[in-house]
Amino acid sequence: MNAATTNPLVSKLPWVGTTIFTVMSKLATETNAINLSQGFPGFDCSPDLTALVEKYLRKGFNQYAPMTGVAALREALAQKTEELYGLIYHPETEVTVTSGATEALFAAISTVVRPGDEVIVFEPAYDSYVPAIALNGGVPVYVTLTPPTYAIDWLAVQQKITDKTRLIIINTPHNPTGYVWTAHDIAQLAALVKDRDIWVVSDEVYEHILFDGRAHQSLPMHPVLRERTFVCGSFGKTFHVTGWKVGYCLAPKDLSAEFRKIHQYLTFSTVTPIQHALADYLRSPEHYLSLPNFYERKRDLFLESIRSSRFQFQPTEGSFFQTVDYQTITDEPDHELAIRLTREIGVASIPVSVFYQQKNDYKRLRFCFAKDDETLLRAGERLCQL
Known part of the structure; x- marks a missing residue:
């Protein structure tokens, strides 16, 4: 045998x-x-978006895209982020297009988590976080959110942080509860990580789906969090095209460089004509x-x-x-x-x-x-x- x-x-x-x-x-x-x-x-x-995809298919944009993403899409993302949140990300070195937000999350977690590292996870949690932590040898440490509000108990978070804590994963607006982080939440997080070697992965795939006058608080809007945060986003949730699996990651230059080392061996690049179509579609802000x-x-x-x-x-x-x-x-x-x-x-x-x-x-x-x-x-x- x-x-x-x-x-x-x-x-x-x-x-x-x-x-x-x-x-x-x-x-x-x-x-x-x-x-x-x-x-x-x-x-x-929108039929306008599918028409753009067809346009680029017929124009022959059917070979590999650059590993970091089509330049026009990275530039459109950088412009959108600056206009909405006042955050400047260089499209060449700090914006990476991925094959869905789940890939972005996996690559970001893999970038910073090593065997034995502890990762703070707010539960209930999207189901891809913990497997990604485990596959990198990390240890999930849970902070439990409870109904009816699912608000964060920051004292409980503080008590979970140890010398082994290397990453905190957040999600706002939150799946499955719908909780939206406030400026107070972000300030509390910044205070906890300020003097520690802790990175942050911010899952912001629902950034444009907020209700009753709420405004999205993107984590890097706080200066303490700007240099240590990977922001993961999704075109699938924003433009009703989850089957296209196109996402992205925004991160400072040094973090993006390490992120891309992993991304290039996960998917290398993402479907080319769709990237070109999304770049054109993003130029009309009313779409989001x-x-x-x-x-x-x-x-x-x-x-x-x-x-x-x-x-x-x-x-x-x-x-x-x-x-x-x-x-x-x-x-x-x-x-x-x-x-x-x-x-x-x-x-x-x-x-x-x-x-x-x-x-x-x-x-x-x-x-x-x-x-x-x-x-x-x-x-x-x-x-x-x-």
């Missing part, structure tokens, strides 16, 4: 299985349920400045459709997710209720416990309202039947 067959492969991620997003989307398809579980828009992008009103109307439509239901909720502050509280309805575990709602009522959601390390069950479900109006109204009508 071949010796290789006698030694089973030891998994690097033994606790990782099929994600809840895959499970719930598959169940929604099998039961013909309305899928408000996985976070993707249920409508197409209109997003808060667009999604706030959808949030309000969904909430109004479930107002007569037995669910309780606080309107989400940002992102295109809304969590609801079902404590007064049933004591079922959230995972079981999510499956039952999909099978019996025909609406798929995500149990919020999956975003916690210990599967903390606060009796919350997450719904994605990035869907067309008719779908949201039908889903709301069904949820009111519970």
Whole structure:
């Protein structure tokens, strides 16, 4: 017998299985349920954007893009960032285009985390953070956010920091809770890292989806955080094109240089004609400045459709997710209720416990309202039947 067959492969991620997003989307398809579980828009992008992609396809922009990204897109990103936040990033040395924000997050985490390093993770957390930490030999250290507000307990954060802490990962607006960081939060973070060798990865993929007059607080707007932060963003969330998998990372020159060493061996470069199309599309700010009103109307439509239901909720502050509280309805575990709602009522959601390390069950479900109006109204009508 071949010796290789006698030694089973030891998994690097033994606790990782099929994600809840895959499970719930598959169940929604099998039961013909309305899928408000996985976070993707249920409508197409602007025809102007697809026309631009077609333009560059036909013009022959079909070979490798530069490893760091098409120059025009990096320049457009730098201009947008300066106009919105007053932050200057050099497009040649401090802006990198990636194959989705998840790749940017992985490359940023890999840049700074070494075996034994501790990484502060605010949970509930997006599911790619901890595997990326583990694959680099890091140790996740959790700060638990709890409903109804999911506000950050900064004393708890301070107590988690040790001499081994090398990275803090933040996400604002936050998935899955919708919490939006305030200037106070950023000041507290800056005070904690000011005199320590701690880096920051800031997941800001929902930067343009904020409600009720809130303004996005990009972390590098604080001078202490500017020189130690990797900002990861996404065109997929902003322009309703999650399937294109185009993201980016903004970071100071020295951090970007190390980031790119890893990025070039992950994907090297990202699809070329789409980069050119996005560069042109970014030159019209209304394409992203209109997003808060667009999604706030959808949030309000969904909430109004479930107002007569037995669910309780606080309107989400940002992102295109809304969590609801079902404590007064049933004591079922959230995972079981999510499956039952999909099978019996025909609406798929995500149990919020999956975003916690210990599967903390606060009796919350997450719904994605990035869907067309008719779908949201039908889903709301069904949820009111519970």
